[in-house]
Amino acid sequence: MRKRLLAWYQANRRDLPWRRTLDPYAIWVSEIMLQQTRVAAVVERYTAFLSRFPTVASLAASSEEEVLALWSGLGYYRRARMLHRAAQEVMAEYGGVLPENFEVLRKLPGIGTYTAAAIASIAHGEPVAVVDGNVERVLCRLEGLDASTKAAASLRRTVQALADTLVDPRRPGDFNQAMMELGATLCLPRNPRCAECPVAAHCQTRGEHKTTKRKPMRAELAACALVLRKEPDGSATQILLERRAAEQTIMPGLWELPALRDTEVPADELAMTLRHAIMQVNYTVLVRSVAQKDLTRLAVRGGARRWVALEEAATMALTGLARKVVASIQLPDRKKQKSG
Numbered sequence: 001m002r003k004r005l006l007a008w009y010q011a012n013r014r015d016l017p018w019r020r021t022l023d024p025y026a027i028w029v030s031e032i033m034l035q036q037t038r039v040a041a042v043v044e045r046y047t048a049f050l051s052r053f054p055t056v057a058s059l060a061a062s063s064e065e066e067v068l069a070l071w072s073g074l075g076y077y078r079r080a081r082m083l084h085r086a087a088q089e090v091m092a093e094y095g096g097v098l099p100e101n102f103e104v105l106r107k108l109p110g111i112g113t114y115t116a117a118a119i120a121s122i123a124h125g126e127p128v129a130v131v132d133g134n135v136e137r138v139l140c141r142l143e144g145l146d147a148s149t150k151a152a153a154s155l156r157r158t159v160q161a162l163a164d165t166l167v168d169p170r171r172p173g174d175f176n177q178a179m180m181e182l183g184a185t186l187c188l189p190r191n192p193r194c195a196e197c198p199v200a201a202h203c204q205t206r207g208e209h210k211t212t213k214r215k216p217m218r219a220e221l222a223a224c225a226l227v228l229r230k231e232p233d234g235s236a237t238q239i240l241l242e243r244r245a246a247e248q249t250i251m252p253g254l255w256e257l258p259a260l261r262d263t264e265v266p267a268d269e270l271a272m273t274l275r276h277a278i279m280q281v282n283y284t285v286l287v288r289s290v291a292q293k294d295l296t297r298l299a300v301r302g303g304a305r306r307w308v309a310l311e312e313a314a315t316m317a318l319t320g321l322a323r324k325v326v327a328s329i330q331l332p333d334r335k336k337q338k339s340g
């Protein structure tokens, strides 16, 4: 099974930027970015992040705000904060060299079993198995495990033990990546492509397996203020952004649009409606055009506010929602430029 899987991976693996390096730091950054984020989104951000922070030392020496700005658009900003903190710990405790060993790696902030196993196996050839959601699905199907009857923790233990026995001791990094690649490209959650699967002969299920139903997302309505200002010459537009204290927001450290107290928005003041999902909540966000003089009356109190030119805003550590709004405001200007 290992032989077939590795041969398939060799011939079919996607050419992704982090697969062209064995630098443990670059692999670490890619693995943290890839958690909960689509590959296409990571490809874009990964290269920019590594050009700005090519080494652990450069990352450790930067400010958290700058790290968050480079992370913007990837979501789950806690990952970026932990990565930054861990880089500082590597400088202070390990002389600037990321530890090689799985057990030692796990002691760093933000590096759990999955990331430690990925770095140790891919960069250093340590035979430890990586189990992410894709690998768990592949192994459940290969072994015919009924994921609907097991508690999540017990299923995870069973799958990890199975992965540990399967990992190829000679090529653990390739084996782990091959399992993840199989889950990402053939053994898909719906309609797996079993006819093309290199390990179909070893598979008990050859198709979808039983899983527990996911918790449905909660729907919520929210409103925020779009407060704009034109420069005296009428050319550049500024936007009023707000950064809220940790106890007032689920996105501390990031700039966002001022939140409004009320979700009743008069039709002629509705600038746009956006959908935005954060963790288990599907937000419908009403973006209301608000004049600066009305903001104190309408907005929730508490954030530090700042006028920012739109071009600068696009480079700041924004929430995903604020990023969408800023991008949509810039659009007419770009159109103007094009038609001019």
Ligand code: SF4
Binding pocket: 138, 141, 142, 186, 187, 188, 192, 193, 194, 195, 197, 198, 199, 200, 203, 204, 205, 206, 207, 208
């Ligand atoms: S045969 Fe199908 S279900 Fe089994 S591992 Fe391959 S793609 Fe997945």
